[in-house]
Amino acid sequence: MSGGIARGRLAEERKAWRKNHPHGYVARPEGQPDGSVNLMRWQCTLPGKVGTGWEGGYFPLTIHFSEDYPSKPPKCKFPPGFFHPNVYPSGTVCLxxxxxxxxxxxxxxxxxxxxxxxxQLFIQDPEEYKKRVRQQTKLYPLPV
Incomplete structure (x- = not known):
């Protein structure tokens, strides 16, 4: 029965998101071949914050919800190799x-x-860290 709770909650959250969400952010359930949506897996885009090395980037993030949502948090994943101290090499975010x-x-x-x-760069060489962030940002331009 918890799966029904998770899907019902996600359907409500999707409605609320569609009505009101921060400018530049994208979050939508994945489409299925039959035209339906998979509420348990969302494709998102996070814009880089203005005034930071992340500015100008639009970073892809996949969110996987379990049947135990909202009791259990979703797993969030950037592309593998995403450069960030709190993102594992696989792309998984340390929630x-x-x-x-x-x-x-x-x-x-x-x-x-x-x-x-x-x-290590974030702690020991902040300038090189910022340089790498700016390099990565160029890999994720505004989606067309």
Missing amino acids: SILDEDQELLDAPNPASPAQTEAY
Whole structure:
């Protein structure tokens, strides 16, 4: 029965999102071959924050919800190899870093590293870290 709860909740959240969401953000359930939508897997785009090295990038993120949602958080995944201290090499986001005030891209949590290279640069060489962020941002231009 929990699957019905998860899908019902996601259907309501989808309605609310379609009515009101932050400018530049995209979140939509994946389409199925039969024309229906899969509420358990969403394709999203996160715009980089203005005034940061992430500005100008539109970063793809996939959200996988389980049948236990909302009791269990979804798994969020950027493309494999995404450069960020709190994103594993597989692209999976370390969700333990997030709270309601957390800015996912621009405010890495050094207490929860998930990726060695990005973490070390963030801590030891902030200028090189910013350079790598800007390089990555160029890989994700505004989707057409």
